[in-house]
Amino acid sequence: MTANPKPLTRDEIESRLREEDPQQLERLFGAADAVRARHVGEAVILRGLVEISSHCKRSCAYCGLRAQNKSAVRYRMENAEIFACAERIAKLGIGTIVLQAGEDPALDRDRVAEVILGIKERTGLAVTLSLGEREDADYEAWRRAGADRYLLRFETSDPELYSRIHPRHTAPFDRFAALHRLRDMGYEIGSGVMVGIPGQTVESLARDIELFFELGLPMIGSGPYVPDPATPLGISPQPEIEDQVPADLISSLKVIALSRILRPDANIPSTTALATIAGENGRARALETGANVLMPNFTPEARRADYAIYPNKAVLCEASDHMLEGLRRDLSDIGRIPR
Ligand code: 5AD
Secondary structure, eight states: OOSSOOSSOHHHHHHHHHOOOHHHHHHHHHHHHHHHHHHHTTEEEEEEEEEEEOOOOOOOTTOTTOTTOTTSOOOBOOHHHHHHHHHHHHHTTOOEEEEEEOOOTTSOHHHHHHHHHHHHHHHOOEEEEEOOSOOHHHHHHHHHHTOOEEEOOOBOSOHHHHHHHSOOSSSOOOHHHHHHHHHHTTOEEEEOBEETOTTOBHHHHHHHHHHHHHTTOSEEOOEEOOOOTTSHHHHSOOOOOTTBOOOSHHHHHHHHHHHHHHSTTOBOBOOHHHHHHHHHHHHHHHHTTTOOEEOOBOSOHHHHTTOOSSTTOOOSSOSSHHHHHHHHHHHHHTTOEEO
């Protein structure tokens, strides 16, 4: 909980999500951009993303890495390969590595701890983990090994929708409770939602955004839902619901803008999913609507296509020095300072 007064009520959040008037939308986006400039300045923080395993034991109805997807190619990076990525990231002057994977049982407690220790020893990079739902003993061991931050999206605050898209084969897991525990362990926590999941109402999305405030999130990552025909949610016709949130650029920008207004000091990325549906333009618009973080992809070229959480995933920025230089130039062109 934060002591600050809430900048917008849930009703106000909801009415902004429903706004369609272009002038009113420009006002909202401009207000978020001003809050961003005042609170976190012109810096764009770069974080190097490495997708260390595409194995997953879960059955999330929207995700191409779900265990039942037999067409998915599975890989798991060797430690040496991960360390080489970390060294490249550090050499390029980026301060953070983000380790992301499906829920891969082979990435066990000791294996991940070794990876964290090895990265710290070689580079001193800040380490962000995005490895899903795990036992507290895992989270604790990784924190002790030196991990700094943990990303765990709650995806939706609507419990009925949540359980429909996250079939379980094990005991229930409360992501809100986990986020609180992760914070108590000393992690900087991040969360967020997918925008426009079939069955997501504007009303529930307003509650999601209010929760970003109530949880006092220091990092908020949200992006549009991208249908994947290799998944149940992407293939079967969904019943049309009233009040469905569209999975589009404008809805995603509204969520970013409202996240910024409710959490002025948070780190908010312009996500890969947004670049996937809206291209370069999506990435830039997000940075002008409240976002202040970019996560260029440093997964080795040979693996990258196989981390297919949804089809045609944009490569936000290839890990080549050349591409990164280009990215830094683009940022300078819009008056922002890559960090
Ligand atoms: N569309 C958009 N985002 C997705 N993710 C997984 N599958 C999809 C999809 N089909 C997101 C989830 C997860 C993050 C790593 O990727 O929100 O938390």
